[in-house]
Structure formats: structure tokens, C-alpha cells
Amino acid sequence: MSTVLRSPGETIREEVVTLKHGAGGQAMRRLIADILAQGFAPGPPDGIGLAAMDDGAAIRVGERWLVVTTDSHVVHPVFFPGGDIGRLAVAGTVNDLAMMGATTPLALTCAVIVEEGFRRADLERIHRSMQETCDEAGATVVAGDTKVMGRGELDGIVINTTGIALADAIVPDAGLRPGDRVIVTGTIGDHGMALMAKRHVLALEGELRSDVAPLNRLIAAALAAAPGLVSAMKDPTRGGVASALHEMAEKSRVGVVLQEPALPVSSVVRSAAEMLGLDPLHIANEGKALLGVRPDAAGRVLAALRAQPLGRDAAVVGECIVEHAGRVILDTGIGRRLVSEVEGEPLPRIC
Amino acid sequence: MSTVLRSPGETIREEVVTLKHGAGGQAMRRLIADILAQGFAPGPPDGIGLAAMDDGAAIRVGERWLVVTTDSHVVHPVFFPGGDIGRLAVAGTVNDLAMMGATTPLALTCAVIVEEGFRRADLERIHRSMQETCDEAGATVVAGDTKVMGRGELDGIVINTTGIALADAIVPDAGLRPGDRVIVTGTIGDHGMALMAKRHVLALEGELRSDVAPLNRLIAAALAAAPGLVSAMKDPTRGGVASALHEMAEKSRVGVVLQEPALPVSSVVRSAAEMLGLDPLHIANEGKALLGVRPDAAGRVLAALRAQPLGRDAAVVGECIVEHAGRVILDTGIGRRLVSEVEGEPLPRIC
Numbered sequence: 001m002s003t004v005l006r007s008p009g010e011t012i013r014e015e016v017v018t019l020k021h022g023a024g025g026q027a028m029r030r031l032i033a034d035i036l037a038q039g040f041a042p043g044p045p046d047g048i049g050l051a052a053m054d055d056g057a058a059i060r061v062g063e064r065w066l067v068v069t070t071d072s073h074v075v076h077p078v079f080f081p082g083g084d085i086g087r088l089a090v091a092g093t094v095n096d097l098a099m100m101g102a103t104t105p106l107a108l109t110c111a112v113i114v115e116e117g118f119r120r121a122d123l124e125r126i127h128r129s130m131q132e133t134c135d136e137a138g139a140t141v142v143a144g145d146t147k148v149m150g151r152g153e154l155d156g157i158v159i160n161t162t163g164i165a166l167a168d169a170i171v172p173d174a175g176l177r178p179g180d181r182v183i184v185t186g187t188i189g190d191h192g193m194a195l196m197a198k199r200h201v202l203a204l205e206g207e208l209r210s211d212v213a214p215l216n217r218l219i220a221a222a223l224a225a226a227p228g229l230v231s232a233m234k235d236p237t238r239g240g241v242a243s244a245l246h247e248m249a250e251k252s253r254v255g256v257v258l259q260e261p262a263l264p265v266s267s268v269v270r271s272a273a274e275m276l277g278l279d280p281l282h283i284a285n286e287g288k289a290l291l292g293v294r295p296d297a298a299g300r301v302l303a304a305l306r307a308q309p310l311g312r313d314a315a316v317v318g319e320c321i322v323e324h325a326g327r328v329i330l331d332t333g334i335g336r337r338l339v340s341e342v343e344g345e346p347l348p349r350i351c
Numbered sequence: 352m353s354t355v356l357r358s359p360g361e362t363i364r365e366e367v368v369t370l371k372h373g374a375g376g377q378a379m380r381r382l383i384a385d386i387l388a389q390g391f392a393p394g395p396p397d398g399i400g401l402a403a404m405d406d407g408a409a410i411r412v413g414e415r416w417l418v419v420t421t422d423s424h425v426v427h428p429v430f431f432p433g434g435d436i437g438r439l440a441v442a443g444t445v446n447d448l449a450m451m452g453a454t455t456p457l458a459l460t461c462a463v464i465v466e467e468g469f470r471r472a473d474l475e476r477i478h479r480s481m482q483e484t485c486d487e488a489g490a491t492v493v494a495g496d497t498k499v500m501g502r503g504e505l506d507g508i509v510i511n512t513t514g515i516a517l518a519d520a521i522v523p524d525a526g527l528r529p530g531d532r533v534i535v536t537g538t539i540g541d542h543g544m545a546l547m548a549k550r551h552v553l554a555l556e557g558e559l560r561s562d563v564a565p566l567n568r569l570i571a572a573a574l575a576a577a578p579g580l581v582s583a584m585k586d587p588t589r590g591g592v593a594s595a596l597h598e599m600a601e602k603s604r605v606g607v608v609l610q611e612p613a614l615p616v617s618s619v620v621r622s623a624a625e626m627l628g629l630d631p632l633h634i635a636n637e638g639k640a641l642l643g644v645r646p647d648a649a650g651r652v653l654a655a656l657r658a659q660p661l662g663r664d665a666a667v668v669g670e671c672i673v674e675h676a677g678r679v680i681l682d683t684g685i686g687r688r689l690v691s692e693v694e695g696e697p698l699p700r701i702c
Binding site for chain 2: 038050069114119
């Protein structure tokens with residue numbers, strides 16, 4: 001963090017971009033709200049534009065919604081246990097569409113920037129992985145772009161994927177209401193811990209695997225089980241479940257009480273997190289979703305999720321309340337404490 | 352270029368990506384065709400998908416076409432005479448849509464990757480430039496993404512913009528027919544020469560300015576002047592007019608004869624190109640388009656272009672012929688010679 005001292009009365013603010021600005025937490029949301037979401041023509045009148053800072057945008061086209069989402073992927077290393085940058089790029093974008101309720105991708109674009117000297121075999125491997133993940137999701141890449149930067153100007157490869165889908169109804173991330181149940185579709189922290197283990201050569205590395213996966217078919221099953229009763233969705237990527245739930249709670253103006261014993265965490269992630277002094281709630285996921293569901297539909301949605309391989313560990317983990325709007329509270333079984341939202345993901349280049 | 356020696360009979364091929372693979376010429380087209388456009392589900396049955404390698408994709412949606420295009424921008428330096436990376440990103444994507452015939456952008460996405468330590472003031476300046484260019488084009492950014500890479504992992508900033516538009520009819524880049532006239536909308540080589548002068552501190556730097564501009568309104572005027580009679584369009588970016596015309600000629604299976612005296616080149620670009628031993632036909636443009644027009648409509652289209660500030664130097668520069676399919680021939684007024692297509696743009700990170 002670089003600050004410039006000024007005379008009293010002047011605002012002291014950061015004059016340069018720092019790693020935490022890309023880390024999915026408060027610092028990033030402030031940077032986006034202060035600069036990047038400013039000044040563009042307002043979004044579609046009855047749609048969701050940039051200012052909503054949702055997972056994507058929604059634009060009315062006739063009777064339907066055109067949903068659009070974009071993500072750049074800078075993950076390091078490019079190949080990691082359970083996935084690679086290609087799978088991550090496709091799944092990340094398919095999942096952002098799905099989180100808006102658009103579970104049938106119409107088209108993806110793929111723009112690749114490669115460092116001079118990048119191995120052609122690695123590019124081929126990444127490309128195959130993108131294809132396989134597209135097949136899994138029923139998606140296809142329709143347009144692409146290729147740029148090369150000089151040696152030392154870019155660390156390896158970055159991939160941007162933009163996704164487009166048509167949907168009959170939109171599920172915003174701001175739709176939680178008091179009483180709604182919060183469901184997580186499986187174990188948390190797997191992606192971030194696998195990356196951390198790989199990067200820091202933890203002894204546990206062999207057992208930790210990223211959960212990166214396209215969730216659109218899982219989400220389609222959940223939505224079909226309770227039409228109109230899934231009130232909000234978000235995928236807990238950078239900043240983990242804590243950051244995603246904070247954002248949902250803030251925008252929906254509700255409090256969220258999480259039941260700690262109900263949170264699905266694999267034993268290997270739990271051990272690794274303890275070893276590193278981290279909370280799995282703060283660790284990134286790439287194949288999980290948080291769903292807000294009207295109370296009487298929670299059972300049906302949970303059953304629909306659990307019937308799918310990617311949802312077999314789904315659990316109801318919390319409930320929305322009127323009080324403590326914008327806060328996330330952890331009920332440990334013994335007492336309650338506020339869940340902190342970290343400034344951002346502890347590890348840079350997690351996705 | 353890195354090659355690996357193999358026993359006779361085996362193919363010798365490049366094992367790593369090199370700068371020329373991002374340079375817009377033959378090397379890049381081969382890389383895309385060999386790897387990046389392989390294996391995805393085929394494009395839309397009556398549309399234009401990845402395999403067509405056009406400026407973007409076109410997908411049938413009801414009675415209309417959804418046009419999609421994506422571009423990453425890695426230009427160096429970020430601020431250059433006549434523009435900056437923000438203006439380039441918006442104009443580049445708006446122009447790719449326009450080249451498909453989609454002159455009314457529905458939405459843009461903007462994904463920014465920034466190096467740790469990038470100046471916040473520069474980010475704000477780039478953002479303002481994007482807004483202004485959006486206003487000029489009647490476009491809006493509806494979704495974004497922000498990533499930060501560590502110091503030394505990325506040289507400054509890269510921006511991906513993806514554009515979406517609805518169009519009633521598509522103009523492909525492969526629609527040239529023998530007899531069609533080729534129109535260029537203004538002087539050529541301005542963008543590339545301005546960048547080259549800035550990078551190499553040429554004495555001419557002060558006079559050279561990039562032409563970077565959104566062309567959608569200019570193109571709309573041209574299309575309206577001769578509905579259905581503009582047969583092909585392409586913007587001559589990386590690799591310049593030579594590369595763009597080669598691609599159009601190859602895909603359309605026609606030859607193109609260019610009249611050298613008719614080519615609009617500013618005197619300062621001509622001087623700078625001579626000084627550096629370069630051909631303006633090979634130098635990148637970011638605010639120009641090549642149009643193929645049915646012969647009897649050429650006059651109307653030319654007049655419509657010249658009536659607009661961005662088209663005041665438009666000129667008919669060539670004609671399509673049956674012979675020499677895929678070739679571009681320069682008629683110098685004294686004789687004829689083949690226009691070479693360079694392997695790619697001479698300067699890396701031109702856009």
C-alpha cells in the first residue's frame with residue numbers, strides 16, 4: 001500500500017493499485033465503485049448494469065433477458081491440482097452466467113494473451129481443457145483473440161472469457177429476504193487451499209484438489225425444483241464464502257446467520273487451513289454456489305442439488321434475518337460472532 | 352523463433368509462441384487455425400462461428416443476428432499521440448462489431464488487468480477516455496472485471512473489451528466478388544507510425560497521430576447509402592491494409608488490384624515510412640475500414656463516407672478480379688507487383 005501524506009483535511013488515499021485491489025474483497029469493490037463503474041451511461045432501464053456490480057449484466061431483449069459476464073483469468077500456476085487456467089476460464093464464466101439464472105450459455109468468447117516463449121504444448125493442453133469444459137457445460141466458443149507480449153512483459157498466459165446467454169428470468173445477488181435459507185452446494189475452500197498448497201509446497205498438496213467445475217447444469221436442476229423460489233445466487237470465488245455472503249447481505253439489506261457445524265469442509269482443507277491459520281470461509285471456491293431460497297422450498301432445492309454429483313455435499317448452512325443488515329454472523333453452536341470480511345483473498349492470482 | 356531439429360520426415364515446427372504469433376499476419380492465422388480454433392462445437396448452423404475467423408461471430412436470435420466480438424489490448428505505451436489504451440479498447444471492439452454490419456452496439460464488457468503499483472491517476476485517465484469513446488460511439492459498458500498481478504508479472508495494464516450487438520443483416524469479410532470496388536475510409540498507416548515514432552523517438556513524433564476512433568456511425572452511413580450492396584468489410588489493424596486485404600481476398604477467392612496512386616497516405620506517414628524502410632500498406636490502422644462495394648454503388652458509398660469527418664479522405668483504391676484469387680496486386684501506374692503479406696506487424700504491442 002502506498003499512501004501520500006497530505007495536509008490535514010485532505011483525504012489520504014492510495015495513489016497506486018495494490019494486490020488487494022484485485023483480491024475480491026472490500027478494497028476491490030471500492031476501487032470498482034470509485035473509478036471503474038463511474039460515469040458510463042446508466043444500465044438498461046429495467047435491467048442490471050455495471051452499477052449493480054452483480055456477477056454480470058442483464059438486458060431486456062424482447063420477452064427474454066440477454067445476460068453478459070466477463071472475467072480475466074490470471075491464475076498461477078497455470079496447471080494446478082484439479083484443473084488449469086483453461087478449465088477455470090470456461091467454468092468461471094459459465095458459473096457467472098448461471099449465478100444470474102442463465103444456465104444455458106449461448107456463446108463464449110476467448111481472448112488469450114501469451115508471453116513470448118510460452119510452450120506450444122502447454123497452449124495445446126490448455127486449449128483441450130477449455131474444449132472439455134465447454135463440452136461438460138454445453139457451451140461453445142464463437143469468437144477469439146490472440147495477443148503476444150514480449151518475454152518478461154507478462155508472466156505466462158492470461159485468458160479472458162466473456163459469456164452470453166438468454167434467460168427467461170433473472171436471479172440477482174440482491175434478492176435475499178428475511179427467512180430465506182442459505183444453501184451452499186458443497187465443501188468450501190477447496191480451490192484456494194489447493195493453490196496455496198501447490199504454491200507453498202505444503203505436505204498436504206497431494207490430497208488437496210481444486211473444485212473448479214461448470215455449475216450450470218447443477219443450478220438448472222435447483223431452479224427447476226422450485227421455480228421462482230430461489231431468491232439470490234452468488235459463487236463464492238475470491239474472498240470465499242465470507243466475501244460473497246457479505247456482498248449478498250449488504251445488497252439485500254438482511255443479516256445472515258451461518259451455522260458453523262453445518263458448513264461442509266473437507267478434513268484435508270480443515271487441516272491445511274488450521275496449519276496456515278486461515279478460515280475456510282475466506283478461501284476461494286471455483287465450483288460452488290451460494291443460494292438463497294424461500295424457506296418452504298429449501299428442502300426441494302437441497303434434494304435436487306444432492307441428486308447431482310457436483311451437489312452431493314450441498315447443505316443448508318444459514319438463514320436470513322431482519323436484524324444486522326449487511327452483516328454475516330457465525331453461530332458456532334456455543335455462541336455467536338461476526339464473520340469478518342477480509343480486505344481480500346489472502347493469495348494473489350487465485351483465479 | 353525456436354525450432355527443434357528432428358529426423359528427416361518429421362515436421363519441424365515451432366515449439367514456443369513467438370512475437371510474430373500475435374502480430375496479425377500469417378503466423379498468427381496459422382496458430383489460431385492449428386490450435387485455438389480447433390475442436391470447439393461447430394458454430395451456429397447458419398451463422399458465423401470461430402472457424403470463420405471473421406472479426407466476430409454472428410448467431411441467429413429470432414429474426415435478427417446477435418454479433419459478438421472480443422479483443423485484448425496490450426498497447427505500449429499506454430498513452431500515445433492521438434489516443435490511449437482506453438480509447439483503443441472501446442474503438443477496437445466497436446469497430447469489429449461495425450465490420451460485421453452491427454453498427455449499434457448493445458453492450459460492451461470491460462475486463463482490466465493491472466500491475467501492482469500502477470498509478471491510480473492513470474487508471475482514472477484511461478477510464479475517462481473509455482467513457483468518452485463510449486459516448487462517441489453510443490456504446491455502454493455493462494459488465495466488468497478487475498484483476499491485479501504482482502509487480503513484474505505484467506507490464507502495466509491490459510484491457511479486454513467484448514462487444515455485443517444486434518443486427519438485421521451481416522456483412523462478412525468473405526463477400527467480395529469480381530468487379531467489386533475496394534474503398535478505404537481514409538489515410539493509412541497513422542496508428543502504427545505514431546506508435547513507432549513514440550517508441551523509437553523519431554524526430555517526426557510531434558506530427559504523427561494515431562487515427563484511433565470508433566467507426567460505427569461512419570459505417571452506418573455507408574451501409575445506409577447502398578443497402579445490401581456493401582459486400583465485405585474489414586478494419587486493417589495489425590498487419591495493415593496488406594494483411595486485411597489478403598485475408599478478404601483469400602476467403603472471397605478473388606484477386607484484388609490496388610491502384611497505388613489512389614491510396615491515401617499522409618505526407619508525414621509517407622516520410623516516416625520511407626525513413627524506416629516500411630510500406631504504409633503493412634502498418635496498422637485503428638480508425639479505418641476497408642469496404643468491398645458492388646460497382647454501381649461505389650460512388651454513393653464514397654459520397655456518404657466523405658460527408659462524415661472520419662471519412663473525408665475516403666477513396667476507391669482498387670477492384671476485385673477473377674484471376675489471382677487470394678492475391679493482392681499493386682498497380683503502381685508504371686507496372687504491377689504482388690503485395691507481400693508480412694508474417695505480421697513489424698512492431699509488437701501495437702494494439
